[in-house]
Amino acid sequence: MIAPVTADRLVKVTSQEYVAAARPDAEVTVVTLDKGPASIESRYEESLAAPGVVAKAVQAEKEGVQAVISECMGDPGVDAAREMVTIPVIGPAETSMHIAAMLGHRFSVVTILDRLIPALHDRATKTGLTGQLASIRAIGIPVLELDDHARLLRALIDQSVKAVEEDGAHVIILGCTGMAGLAREVEKGLKKRGIGDVPVIDPGILALKIAEALADMGLSHSKRTYPFPPQKEIIGY
Amino acid sequence: MIAPVTADRLVKVTSQEYVAAARPDAEVTVVTLDKGPASIESRYEESLAAPGVVAKAVQAEKEGVQAVISECMGDPGVDAAREMVTIPVIGPAETSMHIAAMLGHRFSVVTILDRLIPALHDRATKTGLTGQLASIRAIGIPVLELDDHARLLRALIDQSVKAVEEDGAHVIILGCTGMAGLAREVEKGLKKRGIGDVPVIDPGILALKIAEALADMGLSHSKRTYPFPPQKEIIGY
């Protein structure tokens, strides 16, 4: 699992969630990038993170890892990395939108900042699932402040309630992998507010479980869609 | 796993495939219906199978089963059963289309008979994934003749080659759960024909792996989309 950031402290807590969620026979490692932004809150930062994600994916495959996850809701570097390896490369945004579309009539994504909405919407457009997208909402808390757990949870529940009542969401996707481990708590919060029938998806953990499933089946991305790039001179990487 | 047919012999071979594909800690049972058609090759037969699928799903939940699969590419009774239980009810068609859309640019479904194409296309329309659907092709062999293994495999490979070369498919979905266990063989056949870069999805086995993943996460369908039906008089069931 590749956390496409350079700030190690961001992945400390979430790493534990991933290890806890993995099957007993699955080994999960979370690595951060050598080069790139401290956190990802823009397409600019995604573009800086992508080359590092690819490098880590290539290295992981060499080390015998069976699947990698670009652990960020921007799915940074996912398409590029799929070209460079043959093991599955999972994007949490893409994966959680597909599974959410299977679980209910319409889903909403509750992300951190308004500024991320267009890029998340583009991702939904790419998957073809905009017809099932009820809304994308933001809680207004930047990544580096997500460790105020009570404030985060309250904001997530508030926006999830609005997504259900005002936008018609039947499923909620947590919109930042930095929220890993909170899905059940948000479900409980919704229940207290009278909404006991809406599942909440933790996209990083879902990505992990789908990675397990694909690895079990020996399924990976189509190399017809993601062929190896031609060999050529590359400067500076 | 509910095989929505009454012909027991149909599920003998495929049952073994499911058991083999399951995780060591997962127990898989395949049951057939008490009432319904011998096999499913029409919407009429789907409508006859649906009440039985629901009944079996209700029974399974009572017995502590954690997830059920309506083991047929028509996904018969899936929406109805989701209303009557709280455990996940998985449809192989819907599931394999979503995962195929994640694995490559476009996917094709290779089913048994031309007559099934409109219903499969409707299913793709419901998922929102028609933009990623390259084609639906048929091999022209009815369900009850699928046990001629060599003929089946040859026909599947022929149509898969056409899906790739003529329709632009980058991923193939086997279009009938009666083909369970053949995905790897079709991949090999494609490779021999010069197409080594196209994954082939076995929808029943994929449904099983996704069921395992959802059960692990405690995720199920939205009861806001699939609320319990009201209590009322029902005659004849």
Next chain:
Amino acid sequence: MIAPVTADRLVKVTSQEYVAAARPDAEVTVVTLDKGPASIESRYEESLAAPGVVAKAVQAEKEGVQAVISECMGDPGVDAAREMVTIPVIGPAETSMHIAAMLGHRFSVVTILDRLIPALHDRATKTGLTGQLASIRAIGIPVLELDDHARLLRALIDQSVKAVEEDGAHVIILGCTGMAGLAREVEKGLKKRGIGDVPVIDPGILALKIAEALADMGLSHSKRTYPFPPQKEIIGY
């Protein structure tokens, strides 16, 4: 005309509306099912009703009936019945959505219960008309309480006004065939509320008029889309 329910009292009033709406040279009969739910308010109940609708359609064709209607906004059994007969089988939901799309910029459906919205939305998706769908709204009154005429009418007008003013609807479809005969009254109610330019469609009666039109032209469903099912063993029906 097949009322896919077992509660005879439900069809008493609506039958009169259909007879009154028919052309002088057309004979209309409303039959209920022998087996199935008292009323339809879920996909589960639709699945229980479908086999009965098919059986009644087959019988009707044998008796020389020229077209049948599955008189419910879930269009239960319509696809299956089209396979078993050659006469037109009309679904009120599908039909009213197509005609509404012709009559104005956008239409809304005003149905009985929130729980029916996802299935109605799926029906709109299947027709391809979601771009013209302004909204689906519910009045919160179950089928078996529709006989409180004043309450029903008030609720229909309230929701129709909201559909027009908040959702941008230019045409209203009554969302339950149990509301047969109320379209003109809802139009009058809208006029009193200052909305004199929005037509209201009675889906059951519209289905009847379209059935007459198709029968006149000798047009029916494509048997290439709805071929006769193969002969095979069926248990329990």
Next chain:
Amino acid sequence: MIAPVTADRLVKVTSQEYVAAARPDAEVTVVTLDKGPASIESRYEESLAAPGVVAKAVQAEKEGVQAVISECMGDPGVDAAREMVTIPVIGPAETSMHIAAMLGHRFSVVTILDRLIPALHDRATKTGLTGQLASIRAIGIPVLELDDHARLLRALIDQSVKAVEEDGAHVIILGCTGMAGLAREVEKGLKKRGIGDVPVIDPGILALKIAEALADMGLSHSKRTYPFPPQKEIIGY
């Protein structure tokens, strides 16, 4: 029924078809324009025909006519006329696409000239039904040569067979109202070529039957979509 052309001879034969198709209690009149093109084979000619269609629709409503049809597959003047009258104004292209979408999985339009394909496709886009459109094909015969009946019929059948076999059409729409009365003959021709399961729609006659149905119900276009234009100075009309 307004034939939006100035060449009277074009409507002689088709008029008889409309009269024959009408219900005994319905009176059908076909009028041609005072000003406009001899026939319509371009968007330019449609633009010249539109003002005349509106004028004739206004006159028809004054004379007590209950519904008007712009008898051409370009639906010329339909939107404009709907603003100027309150009776239904029917476009054969729009109407036949909606009904075709109800009758089968996918439909094709077989028109006269390649040059009409983009405009017909735009019409399908406007209805929202491009997902159900298998193809638009042309027979390569201009309007003014449609009276060579044998040549016309042969060409229609040839292109209809291709629409079915190569494009996957399950329903055929005749793509020019000048072909009125030929639907049954094309169906017969298809049957001789082994395609006995594809209905053929005569768009002018269908428009007439839908006009009858709407008139019976007192339904017309939404004046919220098509409000009366403001009064103002108009030069030259």
Next chain:
Amino acid sequence: MIAPVTADRLVKVTSQEYVAAARPDAEVTVVTLDKGPASIESRYEESLAAPGVVAKAVQAEKEGVQAVISECMGDPGVDAAREMVTIPVIGPAETSMHIAAMLGHRFSVVTILDRLIPALHDRATKTGLTGQLASIRAIGIPVLELDDHARLLRALIDQSVKAVEEDGAHVIILGCTGMAGLAREVEKGLKKRGIGDVPVIDPGILALKIAEALADMGLSHSKRTYPFPPQKEIIGY
């Protein structure tokens, strides 16, 4: 540039804006129609204007003009004129929607009257850009009252703020070419209301700049889409 109206006073002010916006080496002339409506506020009036637009486009091409613009947000006569000439014929609505879609996540159109919304929406549907359309809003001021500059500007800013805050617009298109020259003022007004990050498009001026770009490149409309109409008798034009 063809103003598809007969009221000369309407184009006096806007003409100056176009001349000012043109490149130094480009000559811009604004002509009005000989026949047609004083202003355009309905599809009826568009249909009356279209023949005149075509005639003026033909005349312009003969006089050596390199590109023509139908200066109205209904794009009247654009498709028809493209058939009759080989120089580019630009529609401000179509052009501004495409460019707006390039400049930001979603765009809104702020037009004059509610009654124009369906036709503008149809135009968006034809371009394929409804997924990027946030909303179409109206200021409730008819064309002939647009010369009250302060009232117009206030209303434009009010509706633009609502488009941004309530509908999620990131780009605004002025919805009537009679508003030419106001884009910068609306941007300033938005800035004062705290919205400094939303570009406002002046569709007539944009059409002019795109016309310059196409003329520079020698690019024009595809004559395969817009072939010359056949020669035939036309009465009354």
Next chain:
Amino acid sequence: MIAPVTADRLVKVTSQEYVAAARPDAEVTVVTLDKGPASIESRYEESLAAPGVVAKAVQAEKEGVQAVISECMGDPGVDAAREMVTIPVIGPAETSMHIAAMLGHRFSVVTILDRLIPALHDRATKTGLTGQLASIRAIGIPVLELDDHARLLRALIDQSVKAVEEDGAHVIILGCTGMAGLAREVEKGLKKRGIGDVPVIDPGILALKIAEALADMGLSHSKRTYPFPPQKEIIGY
């Protein structure tokens, strides 16, 4: 204009084309990247080029440049760069698709290699224009061999003819900016093959002309869609 490659020789010829195409009062400079791939033929290489494109765009804005173009049909770095500057950042793929959609019924892109088709298709999906996309075809010649002018031209014409005749294209987009300056020659070649009515778009030159148009109008991308990224620690750039 930013050529997102490190191989200087690639931009020698095309630079001259851009200078020749620019308005007399416009100054065009083509710069290559300091770091990145020699040429771009994969999403991996796009990801390596993106950070360099952003850096060059930031530098260009500082130097007073009025608009920048990422001169590659992958539009690499375009979204990221729009966040970091306020001047327009133009992507040739996005721009040429929007303008092609305005010029004719359907367009095709003729690119260099099959492997680029999925990414180009994703770009079309993002624009919303897949309904107007006839096909994406490849000539099978890698970037670094594009300097065999005769071979390139022959291959472009061959595939363009197929796009028109087999896929129904009415407009052709050259699918690689390395083909700059060839549009008129391909048009001539099409004419010799009997296709004189299909415009061919040179995407780099079109991007330049649209940049001129936007700069003239003072229009740029919405900073609401592309806000400046937050300040934070970035390692390695």
